[in-house]
Amino acid sequence: MAVVAERARRGRLSGPLARREARIGLLFVLPCFLLFLAFRFGPGVAGVLMSFTDYSLTGGGRFIGFDNFARLWEDPLFWQALRVTVLYTVIAVPGTLVVSVALSLLTRRAFRGSKVFRSVFFLPVVTSLVLAATVFVWIFSTGGPWSTLMGWFGFPEGSWLSDDVLVIPALALVGVWSRFGYGMLILLARMQDIPRELEEAALTDGAGPWQRFRYIVLPQLKPTLFFLAVIETTASFQVFDAVYTMTGGGPANASYTLVFQLYDAGFKYFDLGYAAAIGVALFVLTLVVAFVQRLVIGKDQ
Numbered sequence: 654m655a656v657v658a659e660r661a662r663r664g665r666l667s668g669p670l671a672r673r674e675a676r677i678g679l680l681f682v683l684p685c686f687l688l689f690l691a692f693r694f695g696p697g698v699a700g701v702l703m704s705f706t707d708y709s710l711t712g713g714g715r716f717i718g719f720d721n722f723a724r725l726w727e728d729p730l731f732w733q734a735l736r737v738t739v740l741y742t743v744i745a746v747p748g749t750l751v752v753s754v755a756l757s758l759l760t761r762r763a764f765r766g767s768k769v770f771r772s773v774f775f776l777p778v779v780t781s782l783v784l785a786a787t788v789f790v791w792i793f794s795t796g797g798p799w800s801t802l803m804g805w806f807g808f809p810e811g812s813w814l815s816d817d818v819l820v821i822p823a824l825a826l827v828g829v830w831s832r833f834g835y836g837m838l839i840l841l842a843r844m845q846d847i848p849r850e851l852e853e854a855a856l857t858d859g860a861g862p863w864q865r866f867r868y869i870v871l872p873q874l875k876p877t878l879f880f881l882a883v884i885e886t887t888a889s890f891q892v893f894d895a896v897y898t899m900t901g902g903g904p905a906n907a908s909y910t911l912v913f914q915l916y917d918a919g920f921k922y923f924d925l926g927y928a929a930a931i932g933v934a935l936f937v938l939t940l941v942v943a944f945v946q947r948l949v950i951g952k953d954q
Contacts, residue, residue: 793812
């Protein structure tokens, strides 16, 4: 027994005894693993099943097949929400990536106060978006700082949040502000691993800053950019807090997103089966876009 104990202490158990130890370990882990599966995937599975019913808080729960999805297809409000969600994503995701790359390049090299700048740039990520959105309502209001600044450049000084054309760019600016710090941190960590010898060799050959970034840094960032593109796209498709706080889906449904429609269907009208169908459609849309991003950005990774 002393020999077995010594070999176990040194991690050298092998053969039947090692397999028995592994089975005992898995047995202890199994309850936590089952709880993880139940709480992580259970609600998703329940939502998919619910999308095929007419379940609501006032009654129902009958299996109705694809009726909810047929209703989605014929619902003009769903297509309006889809258009708004896609437009918001098209503006917010590239904006977030561009700002993240720019600020990661700016704070890449250590200089006096660089850690302070990094902390300040990351601060919006840990700031309550509801609280920040309340402040941005004042910023974008008529006579607020943003409308005054736009007036200096000859643009209309009215509130962007009450304009059906400018409300999505305004919300996208808030989205970029709240998310760029996360992307900057991830890109900054990746840039620290790029060998400096590559850039020094390019500098010796006469390459300028743009050439070094395009041919040395950017190819090294491609896997990280793909990861951030998927993460930011998923977050943009699920935008709700800022919309709920700043516009309530208005004006005239100009900022009415898919998640906002899901919220209305489930918690305003208690049509949970239809709300679940909206959630399933949003999930499928996210998967399709992630697959396209894989083909465009991450096909070589």
